[in-house]
Amino acid sequence: MSLVPAERGITTLAPRVVEKVAAHAAGEVGQVFGLSRTLAGRSLGAERVRAEADLDGHVAVLRLDLGASFPAPLIQLTRTVREHVTSTVQTLCGLHVDHIDVTVAALQHPSAERKRVM
Numbered sequence: 288m289s290l291v292p293a294e295r296g297i298t299t300l301a302p303r304v305v306e307k308v309a310a311h312a313a314g315e316v317g318q319v320f321g322l323s324r325t326l327a328g329r330s331l332g333a334e335r336v337r338a339e340a341d342l343d344g345h346v347a348v349l350r351l352d353l354g355a356s357f358p359a360p361l362i363q364l365t366r367t368v369r370e371h372v373t374s375t376v377q378t379l380c381g382l383h384v385d386h387i388d389v390t391v392a393a394l395q396h397p398s399a400e401r402k403r404v405m
Contacts, residue, residue, distance in 0.1 A: 298381075302340040305380055309349050309387075310338035312375035316368050318356040322392055347382045354393035365389040 313319055313336040321334035337352040349372065355364055373384040 300342070300380055300382070302342050305340040305342065305347055305349075305376060305382065306338040308379050309340060309351065309372050309376055310336040312372045313338070313351050313353055313368050315375075316364070316371050318359045318364055319368060320354040320356070320393075320395065322352060322354055342382070345382055347376060347380070347384050349376070349384060349387040350390070351387060352390045352392045354395055355391050357394040357396050359394075361391055365391065 310321075314321060319336065321336045323334045334354075339350040341348045351368065351372070353368070355361060368389055369387045372387055376382055376384050
């Protein structure tokens with residue numbers, strides 16, 4: 288028995304799901320790294336790209352906070368991030384991405400070693 292689309296119901300995605308898809312997709316781009324969350328100078332959990340999503344029907348507006356390797360051509364890097372995240376969100380979530388605001392919140396030289404406080 289095959290139902291017509293109108294009789295099958297609808298699928299609704301929570302903004303948090305779209306945020307996780309977008310953050311993961313941004314992290315797949317070379318020269319991009321996540322940001323650590325800190326409280327009182329102590330790191331909390333893994334480093335991640337931070338994402339926020341506003342949804343209006345089938346349209347998404349995204350905001351990303353991420354780190355980039357230095358030196359990197361930031362305009363090209365953010366363009367690549369936008370293209371990859373847009374493609375991934377459209378494919379996996381079925382949403383139209385209206386626009387993506389990207390904030391490069393940290394730069395790190397590839398040879399810089401992450402210091403750990405013990």
